[in-house]
Amino acid sequence: MKLSQLMGERFKETPADCQIASHALMIRGGYIKHVGNGIYSLFTPAKRIMAKIEKILREEMDRIGGQEVLFPVSMPAALWQESGRFEAVGPELLRFKDRGGNDMVLGMTHEEAAVHLARGTVKSYQSLPFMIYQIQTKFRDEPRARGGLIRVREFTMKDGYSFHTSQEDLADYYKEVHAAYERIFARVGIPEVISVASDSGMMGGKVSHEFMLLTEIGEDTLCICESCDFRSNMDVCECVVRPEPSPAEPLSLVHTPGCKTIEEVAAFLGADAKSTCKAVVYRKNSDDSPVIVFLRGDLEVNETKLRNYLKEEIHPAAELSEGGGIVPGFIGPAELKTTAAVVFDRSLLGCGALICGGNKADYHYRGFCPERDIPAADYIDAAKAREGGGCPKCGGETLKVSNGIEVGNIFQLGDKYTVAMGMQYADAEGALRYPVMGCYGIGVGRLAASVCEAHNDKYGPVWPISIAPWQAHICAIRSDEPAVRQAAEGLYKELLGRGVEVVYDDRPVSAGVMFSDADLLGIPVRVIVSPKTLERGAAEITTRTKSLVLDSPLEKAAGAVEGLVKDMLEKLG
Amino acid sequence: MKLSQLMGERFKETPADCQIASHALMIRGGYIKHVGNGIYSLFTPAKRIMAKIEKILREEMDRIGGQEVLFPVSMPAALWQESGRFEAVGPELLRFKDRGGNDMVLGMTHEEAAVHLARGTVKSYQSLPFMIYQIQTKFRDEPRARGGLIRVREFTMKDGYSFHTSQEDLADYYKEVHAAYERIFARVGIPEVISVASDSGMMGGKVSHEFMLLTEIGEDTLCICESCDFRSNMDVCECVVRPEPSPAEPLSLVHTPGCKTIEEVAAFLGADAKSTCKAVVYRKNSDDSPVIVFLRGDLEVNETKLRNYLKEEIHPAAELSEGGGIVPGFIGPAELKTTAAVVFDRSLLGCGALICGGNKADYHYRGFCPERDIPAADYIDAAKAREGGGCPKCGGETLKVSNGIEVGNIFQLGDKYTVAMGMQYADAEGALRYPVMGCYGIGVGRLAASVCEAHNDKYGPVWPISIAPWQAHICAIRSDEPAVRQAAEGLYKELLGRGVEVVYDDRPVSAGVMFSDADLLGIPVRVIVSPKTLERGAAEITTRTKSLVLDSPLEKAAGAVEGLVKDMLEKLG
Numbered sequence A, B: 001m002k003l004s005q006l007m008g009e010r011f012k013e014t015p016a017d018c019q020i021a022s023h024a025l026m027i028r029g030g031y032i033k034h035v036g037n038g039i040y041s042l043f044t045p046a047k048r049i050m051a052k053i054e055k056i057l058r059e060e061m062d063r064i065g066g067q068e069v070l071f072p073v074s075m076p077a078a079l080w081q082e083s084g085r086f087e088a089v090g091p092e093l094l095r096f097k098d099r100g101g102n103d104m105v106l107g108m109t110h111e112e113a114a115v116h117l118a119r120g121t122v123k124s125y126q127s128l129p130f131m132i133y134q135i136q137t138k139f140r141d142e143p144r145a146r147g148g149l150i151r152v153r154e155f156t157m158k159d160g161y162s163f164h165t166s167q168e169d170l171a172d173y174y175k176e177v178h179a180a181y182e183r184i185f186a187r188v189g190i191p192e193v194i195s196v197a198s199d200s201g202m203m204g205g206k207v208s209h210e211f212m213l214l215t216e217i218g219e220d221t222l223c224i225c226e227s228c229d230f231r232s233n234m235d236v237c238e239c240v241v242r243p244e245p246s247p248a249e250p251l252s253l254v255h256t257p258g259c260k261t262i263e264e265v266a267a268f269l270g271a272d273a274k275s276t277c278k279a280v281v282y283r284k285n286s287d288d289s290p291v292i293v294f295l296r297g298d299l300e301v302n303e304t305k306l307r308n309y310l311k312e313e314i315h316p317a318a319e320l321s322e323g324g325g326i327v328p329g330f331i332g333p334a335e336l337k338t339t340a341a342v343v344f345d346r347s348l349l350g351c352g353a354l355i356c357g358g359n360k361a362d363y364h365y366r367g368f369c370p371e372r373d374i375p376a377a378d379y380i381d382a383a384k385a386r387e388g389g390g391c392p393k394c395g396g397e398t399l400k401v402s403n404g405i406e407v408g409n410i411f412q413l414g415d416k417y418t419v420a421m422g423m424q425y426a427d428a429e430g431a432l433r434y435p436v437m438g439c440y441g442i443g444v445g446r447l448a449a450s451v452c453e454a455h456n457d458k459y460g461p462v463w464p465i466s467i468a469p470w471q472a473h474i475c476a477i478r479s480d481e482p483a484v485r486q487a488a489e490g491l492y493k494e495l496l497g498r499g500v501e502v503v504y505d506d507r508p509v510s511a512g513v514m515f516s517d518a519d520l521l522g523i524p525v526r527v528i529v530s531p532k533t534l535e536r537g538a539a540e541i542t543t544r545t546k547s548l549v550l551d552s553p554l555e556k557a558a559g560a561v562e563g564l565v566k567d568m569l570e571k572l573g
Helices: A021-028 A044-063 A077-083 A111-118 A167-187 A262-269 A303-310 A416-420 A444-454 A482-497 A511-521 A531-535 A554-571 B021-028 B044-063 B077-083 B111-118 B167-187 B262-269 B303-310 B416-420 B444-454 B482-497 B511-521 B531-535 B554-571
Strands: A032-036 A039-042 A066-068 A074-076 A095-097 A103-106 A130-139 A154-164 A194-197 A207-214 A220-225 A231-233 A252-255 A277-284 A290-296 A314-316 A341-345 A354-357 A363-368 A399-414 A436-443 A472-476 A502-505 A525-529 A538-543 A549-553 B032-036 B039-042 B066-068 B074-076 B095-097 B103-106 B130-139 B154-164 B194-197 B207-214 B220-225 B231-233 B252-255 B277-284 B290-296 B314-316 B341-345 B354-357 B363-368 B399-414 B436-443 B472-476 B502-505 B525-529 B538-543 B549-553
Touching (some): A032 B111, A044 A444, A074 A077, A074 B039, A077 A111, A077 B032, A095 B095, A111 A130, A111 B032, A154 A167, A167 A194, A167 A207, A167 A436, A194 A220, A277 A303, A277 A354, A290 A303, A303 A314, A399 A444, A416 A436, A482 A502, A502 A511, B044 B130, B077 B103, B111 B416, B167 B399, B194 B220, B207 B444, B262 B363, B277 B354, B290 B303, B303 B314, B303 B341, B482 B502, B525 B531, B538 B554
Parallel strands (some): A066 A130, A194 A231, A290 A341, B472 B502
Antiparallel strands (some): A032 A039, A399 A436, B154 B436, B220 B399, B538 B549
C-alpha cells in the first residue's frame, strides 16, 4: 500500500472528547470515525487490525474444536420470549418492529440463536459435546458509550457456545477455553491479561470469569490478593473485615442534634466510623418500595451483591421523606418499626456495641449489639470489599483494588437456555436430557483498543506485530530525488515479493510529517531511505519503539526487514 | 474435520416450502436454518463457502485498488436525512428508535456512510480517485423473502464506493470494476453470468448494470438480443415495435354494447389487437390521483419506465368509478375531457386508424389517428419489450426474454450523494468541487445460492472447488474394521499434512447413507476406503460429478488427491 493512496487523515491535536489514549490515537491516526453515539466506521488500518485479531480468534477456537457458524444480527422476538429474556433484559436490548409489525430484536448475545440452531439438529449424546462460534456484528444500546472502541453500541464480537452432557464435561471444556483465551491475549500482545471471578448477570449460570487488562482507565474494579491467587471482580468479591469488638453496653438513646450523617454522629460522639452502624436506603425498581441496608459505618454497599440477594433491580433512594417508620437521617435497626425491606450486612457481627440511628429526629442509639438486639436477622454479605481488606481465600489483609478493562468473558450457563427453549438429546439409555451450556465472548474492537491502551507512547500506538495493520513501513525522505524514489520503490517491491506486509510512504512531505504519521500508524518495523542514508549506501532500519536502530546495506535491507518481522512474529507465538 | 463431529443434519425429504433447488439442497444438506422471515443461521459448511467467496471478493477488490473498511450496520437517521433517502425510501429501509428516542436505520446500502467517512478526510484532488469497500451484514425489510438465500432480509454483502474527479474517470474505473466482477463470477464457478443495463432505482444515477445468472427460477426478466450484444433488464428495455399502418379513416363513434376489454372490442369489430389503442389506469401513491396510459392494444405497460417518466411512485388502479371524465371500460384518448394525468406510448404512432374507447358507455371510436387527433402529446416509451420484439441496438426482431438472478450490480451515481451531503475537494486550481461516485454490490449468500442453482444434480450441490466447503471428502466404509479405520485415518492425516481441506466421514453408517451425505455436501473430490478397495490395496478416487473414477494405490492416494485438487483450483484461476 502506498501511503499517498491510503484513505484517512492523521493529525496532531487530541480532540476534546477523547479522554483515553486509545480513543485519541485511533482518531488521530485515521483508524476510526465517529458516526453516531457509540457507533464508528473503521478505516483500512483498523479493519486490518480487526482482521488479524479475527484470524487469531478463529485459529484458537478451531484448535479447541470450535465450528464457525453465523447467526443473524436481527432475530424474531419470539426466540427471546422463549428464553424469557425479551422481557427480562433492560433497554440495552434493542427491540423494534419490522414492516409487518412483528417484534424483533438486534442480537446483543446469541444464546437463543445457538440453542435454536442446535435444537432439533442434535438428537443424541453421541453428537455432544460440541462448540459453535461466530464472529459477527452485535448491537447493545449502551446508556453510556465512551472511550472510542472501548465501550460502543455496535461492535464485532467473537461469541462461542458449547453444549455438554454433564456439568463435569462443561467444567473440563471451560478450562480448555480458559487456556485458549490466555493464548489469544498472549498472541495479540497482552499476555498480562488476568482472569477474575465475575457476576454472571443477565447471562445466568453460576461460574463465570472475566479476562481483565489492568489499567487505570478500566471501567471495572477488581480485587486482587497480593499474597495468593485470589482475583475477583469487585461486583462479586466477598467483603472480609476484621471485627473490632468493643465491650457490650446497654442500648441507650442519646441526643445528637443536627447529626444526620454517620460521620457527623461519630465526630459528635467521639467515636470511630467502625463503631457505628449506618443505614443506606435503596428502592426496588418494580414498585419503588424502600430497601434499608444496615452495615458498618466505614463500609459501602455493593449494589451487585445486594441485587443478586434480592433477586431484583434496585436504585439508590434519591430523597426520603418521613413515614412508614422511617425518620430520614436517623434510621437505625434497633426498635425500627417499618414496612420497608431490611438487609443486615455481616460486617455488623462481632462488634459488641455500635452507634446507630434512633428512629427519632436528632437521636441515636449507643450500645447497639446486632447479635443481641436483632438475633433473628439473616446477616448477609452486602458490603464492598476494599483495598487492604481481608482476602476471601487466604485470609490475609492483602486485597488490592485495581481498575481493568474486560477484554473477554466465559460463562458456565448450566441448562437455563436448553430447558427454557426445550432442547433435548437422548442419552445412552434413550432418556431425554437437557444439555448444559457454556458461552464465551471476546469483543474484537475493544480488544484492539485495549492493546492500544497497553502499547502506546505519546507519539502513537505501538502495535504488536501480530495485529499491526502492516508489518513494515518505508519512509522515503525526499522521494522527489530520483535516487531516493528508485531505492524506496525497489525496496517496496522486494518486500512485497518476500510476502512482507508493507506500507510505503511515497508522499512529498517533510521528514517530520513522515515520522509523526509513521508513529501514528505504529507499525513495528520502519525502513528509512533518504539522500543521507543513500550516501552511506544504506537504508536505516528501526523499530517503532526505537529499541533497535541500525544501518543495513541497501541491497540487504529487504532481507533484514523480513528477518526482523519473522523474529517478532515468532516471539508472539 | 471429522463428519461425526460436524454440527448439522442431512436428510432426504425436500421440505414443502422449498420451491427451488438451492433452497432445498441447502436445507437438506445442513447448510442453513430458518430463524425468521428472510433470516437464516448458517451452519459451518455454508459459513466456509461464504468465507471462500469473501476471500475472492477481497482479492479482486484489492486488485483494483480497493481499500477495505467497515461501516456500521446501525446508523443515525440524520445521515439518511442528509441524502434525502430517510424520507424517499420505502418500508424496506428498517427504521427504529434507540433507547434515547433517536431515529436510527439499519443499513441496506451504505452510500451515506461512505460519503460520511470520506467527507472531511479527502480534501484535495490529489487524494482522488479511490475506492473503499466493506463486507458487512445488511438488512432490507423485503416484503417477499423467498428461495432460501436467494432473497432474504438479512444478508452479508460486499459493497464498494468509488470517488472521482470527473465522470470520465468514473466511467474508466467502472470498466475496471466490471472486469473484476467478471473475474469474480468466473472464479466462483459461474463464468456464464452476463451483465445487463438496468434501472438505477433508489440509488440514483443514470448508468447501471446488473450481473445476471440466467435461470428459469430467476426473479428478474431480461431482454437479450440474439443477433447483437444488446442486453437489458426488462425494467429499462426500450420497446421497439414495427407500426402496422392502416389507411386513415374519419373518427366515428360506434356502438359496442357490453365490450369493456380491448379483446372484446377487437373481437366484436373483427379487428386485431394491434389495431386498437387501450387505456391502462394507475394511481399516484402520493395523492391517489389517476394516471391514464394509452398504448397499442397488444402491448403491456412497463411500470418501471412509467414511474421513472412520472418521477413518482404509482400503483395499478384497483377499481375505477365514473367521474372526472372517466367512463370505466370505455376510456379513449379522442375527445377525452379529464383532470387525470394522461400518458401516450409511442407504439401508437404510425398506425393510421385505431379503435379506442368512446368515453361513453358502450361506445368506441374507429379511425383514431394519434398524430392527427392528438398532435400535441408527448409520445413516450412506456411499453414492455417482448419476445421477438425489435432490438433497440441492432433493430432486428431478435429479442429474447429470459429470467435471471441478479448476482451483482454496479452503478454510476454521479454527484447525487456528494452534493446532498456536502462533500467537496479542492481541484488543482483550488476551486471546490463535488466528486462523482460509483457503487458496486455483490450479495455473498445469494451468490453462494446462485452457484448452487447453477451446479447441482438431484443428489445435491456440486460445489466448484474454489468455494467448496472442503476440497476432499474421505468415506471410510466399515470403519469399524481396524484395517479400514487405520487406512482412512492415515489418509486423513496425510491430506491434512499436505494442506488439503478434508472432511473425513468416520461414522459407523452404511455406504448408502455415507454417499448420500457426501452428495449433499457436494465436495469436489471423494476418496473411498472400504474392505473392498483395501483388498486391491487401493483407495477409490472419484469426483462429485463422477467424471473421473479411478483406483489409486493406497500409499499414493493422498498425493493423487492433492494433485487433483490443485488441477481443479488452477482451472478456476
